[in-house]
Amino acid sequence: MALIVKKFGGSSVANAERVFNVANIIVEDYKAGNDVIAVVSAQGDTTDELISKAYEINPDGPSKREMDMLMSAGEQISIALLAMAIEKLGYPVISLLGWQAGFKTDSKYSAARIKSLDTDRLKAELAKRNIVIVAGFQGINKYDDITTLGRGGSDTSAVAIAAAMNADLCQIYTDVDGVYTADPRIVKNAKKMQEITYDEMLELATLGAQVLNNRSVEMAKKYNVELEVLSSFERKPGTIVKEVITMEKMLIRGVARDNNVARFSIIGLPDTPGVAFKLFNNLAKKNINVDIILQSVGRDGTKDITFTVAKNQSKETMQVLEEFKQSVGGQKIIFDDKVSKISIVGTGMETHPGVAAKMFEALYSAGINIQMISTSEIKISVLIDIEYSDLAVQVVHDAFIE
Numbered sequence: 001m002a003l004i005v006k007k008f009g010g011s012s013v014a015n016a017e018r019v020f021n022v023a024n025i026i027v028e029d030y031k032a033g034n035d036v037i038a039v040v041s042a043q044g045d046t047t048d049e050l051i052s053k054a055y056e057i058n059p060d061g062p063s064k065r066e067m068d069m070l071m072s073a074g075e076q077i078s079i080a081l082l083a084m085a086i087e088k089l090g091y092p093v094i095s096l097l098g099w100q101a102g103f104k105t106d107s108k109y110s111a112a113r114i115k116s117l118d119t120d121r122l123k124a125e126l127a128k129r130n131i132v133i134v135a136g137f138q139g140i141n142k143y144d145d146i147t148t149l150g151r152g153g154s155d156t157s158a159v160a161i162a163a164a165m166n167a168d169l170c171q172i173y174t175d176v177d178g179v180y181t182a183d184p185r186i187v188k189n190a191k192k193m194q195e196i197t198y199d200e201m202l203e204l205a206t207l208g209a210q211v212l213n214n215r216s217v218e219m220a221k222k223y224n225v226e227l228e229v230l231s232s233f234e235r236k237p238g239t240i241v242k243e244v245i246t247m248e249k250m251l252i253r254g255v256a257r258d259n260n261v262a263r264f265s266i267i268g269l270p271d272t273p274g275v276a277f278k279l280f281n282n283l284a285k286k287n288i289n290v291d292i293i294l295q296s297v298g299r300d301g302t303k304d305i306t307f308t309v310a311k312n313q314s315k316e317t318m319q320v321l322e323e324f325k326q327s328v329g330g331q332k333i334i335f336d337d338k339v340s341k342i343s344i345v346g347t348g349m350e351t352h353p354g355v356a357a358k359m360f361e362a363l364y365s366a367g368i369n370i371q372m373i374s375t376s377e378i379k380i381s382v383l384i385d386i387e388y389s390d391l392a393v394q395v396v397h398d399a400f401i402e
């Protein structure tokens, strides 16, 4: 007998038929004598729809506490429906909200981090031979308020349970049958990987491959939870995410893209020490995460600084820049959110010169201009016009992966 944690994404439970499909997958493992905990996301596009409803009420952006109260409702619906389907199939089951399952988080609404997981209730329900259905993406903070873990956070809920309960298996069911060398919806000839390391998966997820939430991969690596990413629509093996893989080392493991990016430039800043420090310190104080940074060489006593942030932090970023321009001096601010970040990832590139040139050549051949570049040991990212985003993913993929 094993303990199996299974996570089902929104599309896997989008309607009654799919809820029953998931119920059957769960029951199959339960019938074989295993303990099963299933973590579920909100049905289909429910979370996006809830966010739209919130902005209908307050277009300026409602408070984050109330956003979490609202967004967490999506998962409450899906756990109840899935439990009802399992009841209908004739098996013992109980649904639990995040707080009932023991998820304690910090108080950073909409991006809360799990502080602890009290597993007493989960263990008690399993001891009664119940199938346990847990609402992903949510927890409770020290004020007894509901928090959410950030978009895609159900993956993290599942990995946290697998780690805390020392599960034998953690399966992430989604609408594709594994992790591919690029998003298979953009690149038709993308290749499915049998295995991928935590580090490469973490990098891909952080750079925009939403098939796994990056925090879930971070946690899986930390607690050594082996993950399988697989389809809830087809019964076949998926991709295993683990520490060391036996597959041949490829130059590039995959291509990722992130369209949730905005670029800011502040032009004509004084070319004196401390300007970059003050600017990025002001951004950090507002919890704004800066990604790629570019500073021009000083000319005639002035310099320009360009950087990217997540699109949904554009408003706060603009405020910080306006104030900075007033206080420190600067000529103008340029803003563009019609940009896309395309990245290649692979531990193989460390030892191979010419990888960057090959990527840039592929973009050049397709007539795509590069706005910014950033590199690390195992990735290269470029910022381009969003209009060419799909094309860029395809041509870069073709350059590296046959």
Ligand code: ADP
Pocket (backbone or CB within 6 Å): 008, 009, 010, 011, 012, 041, 152, 173, 174, 175, 176, 178, 179, 180, 181, 182, 183, 184, 185, 208, 209, 210, 211, 212, 254
């Ligand atoms: P879920 O609702 O199950 O959590 P998501 O939409 O969050 O599903 O993630 C699955 C999607 O991730 C796929 O439909 C696919 O379009 C996208 N995706 C992006 N990059 C990749 C990749 N490298 N491999 C597989 N899927 C990817």
Ligand code: ASP
Pocket (backbone or CB within 6 Å): 009, 010, 041, 042, 047, 048, 074, 136, 137, 150, 151, 152, 153, 154, 155
């Ligand atoms: N329902 C949440 C979202 O759409 C959490 C998740 O799907 O993992 O982001």
Ligand code: MG
Pocket (backbone or CB within 6 Å): 009, 152, 155, 210, 211, 212, 213
């Ligand atoms: Mg997801």
